[in-house]
Amino acid sequence: xxxxxxxxxxxxxxxxxxxxxxxxxxxxxxxxxxxxxxxxxxxxxxxxxxxxxxxxxxxxxxxxxxxxxxxxxxxxxxxxxxxxxxxxxxxxxxxxxxxxxxxxxxxxxxxxxxxxxxxxxxxxxxxxxxxxxxxxxxxxxxxxxxxxxxxxxxxxxxxxxxxxxxxxxxxxxxxxxxxxxxxxxxxxxxxxxxxxxxxxxxxxxxxxxxxxxxxxxxxxxxxxxxxxxxxxxxxxxxxxxxxxxxxxxxxxxxxxxxxxxxxxxxxxxxxxxxxxxxxxxxxxxxxxxxxxxxxxxxxxxxxxxxxxxxxxxxxxxxxxxxxxxxxxxxxxxxxxxxxxxxxxxxxxxxxxxxxxxxxxxxxxxxxxxxxxxxxxxxxxxxxxxxxxxxxxxxxxxxxxxxxxxxxxxxxxxxxxxxxxxxxxxxxxxxxxxxxxxxxxxxxxxxxxxxx
Amino acid sequence: xxxxxxxxxxxxxxxxxxxxxxxxxxxxxxxxxxxxxxxxxxxxxxxxxxxxxxxxxxxxxxxxxxxxxxxxxxxxxxxxxxxxxxxxxxx
Numbered sequence: 001x002x003x004x005x006x007x008x009x010x011x012x013x014x015x016x017x018x019x020x021x022x023x024x025x026x027x028x029x030x031x032x033x034x035x036x037x038x039x040x041x042x043x044x045x046x047x048x049x050x051x052x053x054x055x056x057x058x059x060x061x062x063x064x065x066x067x068x069x070x071x072x073x074x075x076x077x078x079x080x081x082x083x084x085x086x087x088x089x090x091x092x093x094x095x096x097x098x099x100x101x102x103x104x105x106x107x108x109x110x111x112x113x114x115x116x117x118x119x120x121x122x123x124x125x126x127x128x129x130x131x132x133x134x135x136x137x138x139x140x141x142x143x144x145x146x147x148x149x150x151x152x153x154x155x156x157x158x159x160x161x162x163x164x165x166x167x168x169x170x171x172x173x174x175x176x177x178x179x180x181x182x183x184x185x186x187x188x189x190x191x192x193x194x195x196x197x198x199x200x201x202x203x204x205x206x207x208x209x210x211x212x213x214x215x216x217x218x219x220x221x222x223x224x225x226x227x228x229x230x231x232x233x234x235x236x237x238x239x240x241x242x243x244x245x246x247x248x249x250x251x252x253x254x255x256x257x258x259x260x261x262x263x264x265x266x267x268x269x270x271x272x273x274x275x276x277x278x279x280x281x282x283x284x285x286x287x288x289x290x291x292x293x294x295x296x297x298x299x300x301x302x303x304x305x306x307x308x309x310x311x312x313x314x315x316x317x318x319x320x321x322x323x324x325x326x327x328x329x330x331x332x333x334x335x336x337x338x339x340x341x342x343x344x345x346x347x348x349x350x351x352x353x354x355x356x357x358x359x360x361x362x363x364x365x366x367x368x369x370x371x372x373x374x375x376x377x378x379x380x381x382x383x384x385x386x387x388x389x390x391x392x393x394x395x396x397x398x399x400x401x402x403x404x405x406x407x408x409x410x411x412x413x414x415x416x417x418x419x420x421x422x423x424x425x426x427x428x429x430x431x432x433x434x435x436x437x438x439x440x441x442x443x444x445x446x447x448x449x450x451x
Numbered sequence: 452x453x454x455x456x457x458x459x460x461x462x463x464x465x466x467x468x469x470x471x472x473x474x475x476x477x478x479x480x481x482x483x484x485x486x487x488x489x490x491x492x493x494x495x496x497x498x499x500x501x502x503x504x505x506x507x508x509x510x511x512x513x514x515x516x517x518x519x520x521x522x523x524x525x526x527x528x529x530x531x532x533x534x535x536x537x538x539x540x541x542x
Contacts, residue, residue: 002459002533004489006540007500011461011529066510068531248539255538 014069017220018283019249021256022276023073024060025196027203027211027269028052030079030094030112036087042097045084049076049101049110052210052266057106059263063256071256072217072418076102077201078112086124092131099139109184111201113144116191119153119441129159132166136181137173143199149189149387151394155442160387163187164380164436168403171372175405178413182402183367187383189390189397194270195326200363200398211269212261213326216253219275220282221245222313226291238292239312246273246316254321272326273317274362275309277337279420285309285330286339297339298349306330307360327396329362335415335422336367345412345423351382359389364397369413369422372405379403381432384442392445456506457486457533460517464526466497474501474528477516482507497526502533 013019033044053076060074078084078098085091095113102110113135115125128135132144146163149155167182174181186200193204196213203211225245230238253271261268277285286297289305310330318324332354334340343349351368358364364386370379383399390397404413407424414421462474471490478485478501487502505513514530521528 002536002540004500007459007461007536008498010536010539011463015527062511065514066532067535068529069535251538252535255534 013218013221017218017224018280019218019221019252020070020072021214021253022217023075023196023198023215024056024071024256024260025075025077025201025213025215026053026056026264026266027077027194027207027213029203029207029209030084034084034087038088038090038093041085041088042093045094045097046101049078049098050104053101053105053107055264059260062263063259067256069252069256073108075107075196075198075201076105076110077196077203078110079203079205080114080116081112082115082122082124082128083205085128086122089124089127091124091128092135095131095135095139095142099142102141107141109141109143109198111143111145111198112203113142114146114202116147116205117156117159118147118150120156121159129162129166132185133169133173133181136170136184143184143201145186145188145191145200145202147188147191148383149391151190151391152444152448154444155189155384155387155391157384157436157442158439160384161380161436161439163383164376167379167401168376171403171405178415179402179404180415183400183415183419185400187399189387190395192326192396196272197274197276197327199400207269208267210266212257212264212266213269213272214253214257214260215272215274215276215326216249217276218245218249219277219285219288221249222275223282223284223288223291226288235308239308242309242312243316246313247320250317250320268323270323270325271321273314273321273324273328274326275313275330277331277333278418279336279338279341281338284337284339285332286337286343290339296346296348297343298353302353303356303360306332306357310361327362331363331366332357332361333366334368334425335413335420336418337420341421341423344425351425351427355385355389358386358397359393362396364390365399365401367400367402367419367422369402369404369407369424370427371408371424372403373408374403374427375431375433377431377433377436378427380436382427384436388442392447394447455533456504458483458503458505458530459533459536460501460503460528460530462497462499462521462526462528464497464524466492466495467524470497470524470526471499473520473524474499474517477520478503478513481509481513481516483513
């Protein structure tokens with residue numbers, strides 16, 4: 001039997017330390033929907049998603065009530081739209097069908113307006129990247145991603161350039177809402193096929209018909225555990241405490257994933273072991289790093305602290321779930337983490353430091369606001385740098401960057417809700433124009449030759 | 452883990468007369484059978500944990516009634532399926 005202190009600990013984690021399930025994401029394959037005719041393609045996609053995900057939100061709400069743990073998001077990811085729309089030639093049709101299906105099923109975001117172009121672009125991939133400003137400014141819930149690099153394939157620098165330009169155009173197309181469209185686009189290196197987290201979720205080409213992936217959360221729980229059990233202790237104790245806590249959090253994720261999959265009659269995919277912050281007080285990854293003894297996140301020592309945290313979360317979580325996947329690591333989105341926001345606002349956290357931090361944790365430069373007049377070539381160069389880190393280190397990296405129109409260093413962008421707010425960060429004033437204009441491919445590194 | 456039909460009710464708040472009586476009344480209305488109770492009062496704060504069998508209960512209605520009672524009495528009352536505690540604390 002479970003004892004009183006264990007019960008109270010669980011209740012406290014949920015009530016006071018903001019333990020929650022960040023997302024239940026249903027991955028749906030759209031292969032069967034492909035059709036050359038626009039109308040048929042639209043209805044195939046809409047019907048497929050609404051039929052498969054009909055009970056997703058209701059099931060999520062039932063689980064939330066019965067297990068007494070908030071499930072913050074219920075979401076859908078689909079097969080990369082550039083594949084589904086290739087026969088038709090107009091990817092925006094798929095975006096509209098995705099958006100309508102998301103509204104019908106009640107999910108807040110649907111991911112998979114995606115192109116995988118690490119080695120080269122098809123006509124359909126090019127059409128999708130060109131359509132991003134229109135697709136992201138005229139739909140509400142569609143999220144998009146482009147994979148421009150991988151360890152195996154190198155970096156597609158033509159795609160990197162196009163993404164830099166697309167981000168500027170999306171910012172222009174959504175300038176009335178502080179370039180909010182840019183929040184819905186992630187440019188990846190080594191993108192994973194089973195990521196449940198938006199905006200980068202898509203249902204990879206190697207996935208089955210449908211599956212349930214669950215993303216957990218819990219930075220507040222980890223911070224509290226460190227306060228209680230590891231105050232002024234050596235790092236061995238810090239790592240051990242994080243591992244124990246990550247194990248408990250992940251077990252809850254596994255339970256919810258298994259229940260959701262059995263109730264929906266859909267196979268369980270993976271649990272993503274990520275620590276995902278929100279702008280709420282007490283739900284910050286930066287504050288965990290500060291609890292380890294850093295005055296402000298971003299000061300020297302931050303990369304080492306993050307490396308320890310990221311590793312310990314994985315070690316603790318991996319034993320708690322039968323299938324671990326997705327991004328699995330600590331997230332460091334600037335606008336979505338109150339500690340990061342404060343660190344960036346006071347100047348302690350720079351873009352350069354963030355880039356270093358992305359070498360040792362999951363994802364990359366996430367939810368970064370930069371001056372509106374940043375040239376497309378500079379944005380492309382930022383993407384290329386991140387992609388290089390991912391390519392060489394066999395890890396996923398990503399860029400989700402917002403060049404906020406009319407804003408400059410010292411200003412702030414307010415996105416609202418889970419997206420939070422972001423101080424505009426300084427970018428290098430020196431040009432990478434000629435570097436980006438070269439195009440072509442950066443060859444795959446030596447470490448790709450593993451066979 | 453085998454499928455269980457037990458849930459954990461936790462009640463936290465200022466101590467007052469009749470908390471156990473009224474929570475038990477709601478449970479019995481919804482045919483939830485109390486298997487175990489532990490309760491303490493620490494400097495005026497009432498803390499109670501009940502393990503209940505909910506095989507015969509409609510979970511959603513039971514949960515709504517308990518939350519409503521909590522609001523009425525100024526207490527925090529929650530009911531959760533016990534699997535979440537097993538998952539977190541038992542291997």
